[in-house]
Amino acid sequence: MQVRSLASHFVPVLCALLLVLLSSAIASAQQADVALAVGTITDDNYPGRESAGNGLGEVILHHLVTTLGDGGEFAWCAGKVVEWRRIDEVIKEQKFQQSKYADPATAIKKLGTIAPDFLIGGRITFGAGKADWTIETRTNPGGDLVDSFTGFSDDDAYLDEAARIAEHVLDKLCPGPWTVTGGGARIKVSGTVAKLNEAFKVVGKFPGGTADFVYTPTSRSGGTVKYVLAGGGFSGAGSGTYTIGPSGDGSRLTIKQTTKGCINGVPGSCKTNSEVLTLTPVSR
Numbered sequence: 001m002q003v004r005s006l007a008s009h010f011v012p013v014l015c016a017l018l019l020v021l022l023s024s025a026i027a028s029a030q031q032a033d034v035a036l037a038v039g040t041i042t043d044d045n046y047p048g049r050e051s052a053g054n055g056l057g058e059v060i061l062h063h064l065v066t067t068l069g070d071g072g073e074f075a076w077c078a079g080k081v082v083e084w085r086r087i088d089e090v091i092k093e094q095k096f097q098q099s100k101y102a103d104p105a106t107a108i109k110k111l112g113t114i115a116p117d118f119l120i121g122g123r124i125t126f127g128a129g130k131a132d133w134t135i136e137t138r139t140n141p142g143g144d145l146v147d148s149f150t151g152f153s154d155d156d157a158y159l160d161e162a163a164r165i166a167e168h169v170l171d172k173l174c175p176g177p178w179t180v181t182g183g184g185a186r187i188k189v190s191g192t193v194a195k196l197n198e199a200f201k202v203v204g205k206f207p208g209g210t211a212d213f214v215y216t217p218t219s220r221s222g223g224t225v226k227y228v229l230a231g232g233g234f235s236g237a238g239s240g241t242y243t244i245g246p247s248g249d250g251s252r253l254t255i256k257q258t259t260k261g262c263i264n265g266v267p268g269s270c271k272t273n274s275e276v277l278t279l280t281p282v283s284r
Contacts, residue, residue, distance in 0.1 A: 118138065133150065177192050182275065
């Protein structure tokens, strides 16, 4: 009963989001965006848990949608969620919207559908008071295995695992690398970043020298930064903090950093600096 009641709670919400998700994904999708979808999660038809696979899939999908859209710790992830489990319903809706039965003044002229880059599926089984699950991520429907994630819970608490599963999937699939451009008044920064949740480096150039920046994330939205200056017969160093957030165009991100540094051996040379860097996802 728990499975059915929770699943029935999420189904209307997801159906309402369905057309919005599909059409907005088409409108704002960039070449480097990753389209994710939840496919079939099978179960062993355990008594009282006959809809467990479907229920878990619904709640995972719910968490993927809300996590990517809430502006929180995955705000920098350029992933898109598309509905694949109800693709037949989308096709039927497309046909209806284009039929004589739809009001031409309000009908959607065209519904976009995107085949997922990665399809999330798996299986769940029950026994001895426990629920054991394996979630697999593959490239496209029927494609190569990218990741396999296993776990277990009490048999009446498996839906609580959906949030952890969604976060694991996003950790694995959030796109990269990114090209870095920008800087401040006298420094121009460039480089390539593979992953934003791991330490990364970029190089800044200014008249007569270079600055090597090293970023250490403390969360998905920022961390600490250190740099070393060299060139023109002098050296120096500095440190500070940075934040990562959406740039506002639906694809690129912005690093905003504030640091304080000094030139070695030069009294009064310490200075606070602020730079803005742009992260652009590399086309796949």
